[in-house]
Amino acid sequence: MSAKSANESKVEVIARMFPHDANPAGNVFGGEILKQIDVVAGIVAHRHSRKNAVTASIDRVDFLKPVYVGNALILNARLNAVKNSSMEIEVRVEAEDLIKGTKTLTGTALVTSVALDENGRPTHVPKLALKTKEEKQRFAQGIKRMNQRIKEKKRNKAKA
Structure with missing residues (x-):
């Protein structure tokens, strides 16, 4: 399994927001935005692994500004880090006012996805080819966060 670059799996998804996506x-x-974050992160995970992938966690979700009915929701997602079967995906969310033509950063999130084999068990994914200084920094920070999530999950299981 050869390494793949983050650019090979990055995704931009645009969805228009309608009245049924909003409050009065x-x-x-926020749940609609989370759904869109989950969808775009899933596409990145599938593209990288070429396997079925499921969401293991969504964390560090920050809603920075509101999104309104009529806005186009623009989600840009890319891989930060990859371990054996898991992948950390960063998602940036913008709202575009289609009348004014302005774009506003409205949210960010980190999503961990796990690739599954045909039996529903975690399976290996390609390594991430790191070419630039920024990619190496993103990877190091992502691995650190992934390891912290594993520790927290073990701690929570022990309490349960």
Whole structure:
């Protein structure tokens, strides 16, 4: 299995927000935005692994500004780090006011996806080819976060 670059799996998805996506004041539900984040991260994971992939965690979600009915939601997602079967995907969310033509960063999230084999068991994914200084920094930071998530998950299981 040869290494793949982050650019090979990056994704941009654009979705228009409608009244059924929002509350009566016209603010898009955070849950709708989370759904879109999950969808775009899943595409990145599938592209990289070429396997079925499931969401293991969504964390560090920050809603920075509101998204309104009529906005185009623009989600850009890319791999930060890869371990054996898991992948950390960073998602940036922008809202575009289609009348004014302005774009606003409205949120960010980190998603961990796990690739599964045909029996539903975690399976190896290609390594991440790191070419630039930025990619190496993203990878190191992502691995650090992934290791921290593993520790927290073990701690939570021990408490349960």
